[in-house]
Amino acid sequence: MKHLSDQELMRIVQAGDFSPASEIYDRYSSRIYNFAYRFLKNSEAAEDATQEVFVKMLKHANQFHGDAKLSTWLFSITANWCRDYLRKADNKSKDSEDVLVTLPAPAELSPERTLERRENEKRIQKALSVLTPEQREAILLSRYQGLSYAEIAQISGCSEGAVKTRVFRAMETLKKALTGEASGGERCLNAIS
Amino acid sequence: MSECDFMRENMPLLLTESLDPARRELTHQHIERCAACSDAWSGYRDTWRLMGDLPEVDVPAGVKARFLATIGEVQQPDRARVVAFRPRPALRWLAQAAGVLLIASGAFYAGHRGAPVQLKQTPATLNAVAAAPFSIAESRVLPANAISPNIEGRPDIQNVSFIDTNPNDPEIGLSFDITSHVTVTGRPTDKSMVRLLRYVLENEDHVSPSRSRAIDWVRATYSRPGNANSEIAGALANVLRNDSHEGVRIKAVETLNRMSSSVSADTREALIQALKSDPNPAVRIKAVEALANLARSGATLDAAAVDTLRQKAVQGDENVYVRVKAAEALSSIHP
Numbered sequence: 319m320k321h322l323s324d325q326e327l328m329r330i331v332q333a334g335d336f337s338p339a340s341e342i343y344d345r346y347s348s349r350i351y352n353f354a355y356r357f358l359k360n361s362e363a364a365e366d367a368t369q370e371v372f373v374k375m376l377k378h379a380n381q382f383h384g385d386a387k388l389s390t391w392l393f394s395i396t397a398n399w400c401r402d403y404l405r406k407a408d409n410k411s412k413d414s415e416d417v418l419v420t421l422p423a424p425a426e427l428s429p430e431r432t433l434e435r436r437e438n439e440k441r442i443q444k445a446l447s448v449l450t451p452e453q454r455e456a457i458l459l460s461r462y463q464g465l466s467y468a469e470i471a472q473i474s475g476c477s478e479g480a481v482k483t484r485v486f487r488a489m490e491t492l493k494k495a496l497t498g499e500a501s502g503g504e505r506c507l508n509a510i511s
Numbered sequence: 512m513s514e515c516d517f518m519r520e521n522m523p524l525l526l527t528e529s530l531d532p533a534r535r536e537l538t539h540q541h542i543e544r545c546a547a548c549s550d551a552w553s554g555y556r557d558t559w560r561l562m563g564d565l566p567e568v569d570v571p572a573g574v575k576a577r578f579l580a581t582i583g584e585v586q587q588p589d590r591a592r593v594v595a596f597r598p599r600p601a602l603r604w605l606a607q608a609a610g611v612l613l614i615a616s617g618a619f620y621a622g623h624r625g626a627p628v629q630l631k632q633t634p635a636t637l638n639a640v641a642a643a644p645f646s647i648a649e650s651r652v653l654p655a656n657a658i659s660p661n662i663e664g665r666p667d668i669q670n671v672s673f674i675d676t677n678p679n680d681p682e683i684g685l686s687f688d689i690t691s692h693v694t695v696t697g698r699p700t701d702k703s704m705v706r707l708l709r710y711v712l713e714n715e716d717h718v719s720p721s722r723s724r725a726i727d728w729v730r731a732t733y734s735r736p737g738n739a740n741s742e743i744a745g746a747l748a749n750v751l752r753n754d755s756h757e758g759v760r761i762k763a764v765e766t767l768n769r770m771s772s773s774v775s776a777d778t779r780e781a782l783i784q785a786l787k788s789d790p791n792p793a794v795r796i797k798a799v800e801a802l803a804n805l806a807r808s809g810a811t812l813d814a815a816a817v818d819t820l821r822q823k824a825v826q827g828d829e830n831v832y833v834r835v836k837a838a839e840a841l842s843s844i845h846p
Binding site: 320321336339340341343344345347348349351352355356361365368369372373376435438439441442443460461462464466467482483485486489492493496497 | 758
């Protein structure tokens with residue numbers, strides 16, 4: 319099972335045999351969970367998302383076409399789930415914004431570096447929460463999942479140009495929040511004028 | 512849209528090395544001649560690097576169980592398909608012979624020397640692994656008169672075959688597979704425990720569930736300073752060298768990054784090779800981070816490692832993040 323490709327595993331699932339479910343889960347659960355967790359800022363919702371994404375994958379296996387990457391399809395289901403969740407949660411999501419989980423730092427880091435890392439983590443979480451959901455989705459998929467703009471466009475249901483703009487806008491906001499600098503655009507305009 | 516706006520929109524793509532060569536060259540040329548865009552580029556790079564401090568979060572263990580329960584495959588699906596062995600009166604001789612061979616299976620677990628062993632259907636705990644020889648082997652032939660085990664419960668045996676190759680010879684044999692659930696307990700530093708985990712990490716063909724899960728277990732335990740173990744680090748290095756799945760290789764490097772005190776010369780070599788030649792940029796990024804971390808923690812990097820970092824820091828077609836990290840690692844070595 320472990321040496322089968324994603325496509326081969328999905329063909330088995332499409333034939334009605336769910337035995338590859340565990341293997342597929344092991345391959346992708348971490349990426350799905352982390353994406354949902356950073357997107358929703360809520361660990362319980364991220365757990366629900368992870369579980370339901372894989373259940374949907376099994377239920378709708380026939381909608382997966384072998385020419386696409388399984389990861390792209392799974393992220394597409396996850397992003398849909400997360401968007402629905404945010405829509406339904408509406409005001410509740412605002413309550414969860416302040417719930418920042420700080421993980422124990424790796425033991426080998428010095429106390430100074432540990433502190434610096436924790437501070438950075440909080441700042442990044444906070445900066446991400448300022449982004450619009452579309453920008454957050456795009457930057458999470460690009461920076462942390464390494465997906466191409468074409469794949470992100472497929473997942474988000476928009477054009478590659480729109481992804482480019484979303485990532486750029488997200489980077490501008492994050493740059494301001496994380497490095498405390500004026501945006502390049504402002505400086506550029508100042509330099510030109 | 513001004514030229515500067517257009518170039519700045521390209522900058523995130525430059526960070527992921529996703530621009531085609533012509534546009535990349537154009538963007539770099541613009542950055543060189545426009546001070547404001549040069550500053551903006553520097554800001555994007557810093558932001559991109561800072562964002563790397565967001566750690567990966569482990570998926571809570573219960574999620575998988577809930578998922579499997581939902582689809583009706585609660586844990587150990589193979590066990591549910593095993594047809595329990597039922598001795599029949601008509602095959603009494605077979606049952607008796609099976610009993611003899613169950614004795615042999617006792618030795619299978621007890622080793623060559625025939626120490627009394629108990630076979631149970633329920634999980635067994637062996638608390639003194641080092642004290643009593645305990646062999647885990649693929650197959651073994653044992654003389655019935657050399658062993659004397661207790662047989663408890665009704666252990667499942669499968670693929671039973673009777674062997675009587677020479678009718679003139681009084682010897683007969685019975686061959687079968689037996690599945691037992693064994694729990695080995697001990698400290699993370701016990702040699703037996705390390706050897707078992709190393710086997711689990713390095714032999715994916717014969718182990719379930721996945722190697723990825725095994726790396727999670729190892730990371731949780733062996734990244735603690737008191738449990739540092741170079742043999743486990745060596746096993747992870749082999750995973751990094753040999754696993755065909757990039758997600759697994761990334762996990763292996765991340766775990767090695769948390770085990771810097773256990774990293775031997777051979778493991779460092781595996782990280783350097785991954786940085787040099789792994790086809791996946793994410794693996795190379797993780798490898799250069801691990802080497803940078805090693806350098807920061809005071810580990811001595813040999814000349815070959817330093818050369819590789821130097822090459823990566825200036826390699827034009829390498830991922831920008833890898834180049835920056837390589838330069839950082841070098842500055843840690845020669846501040």
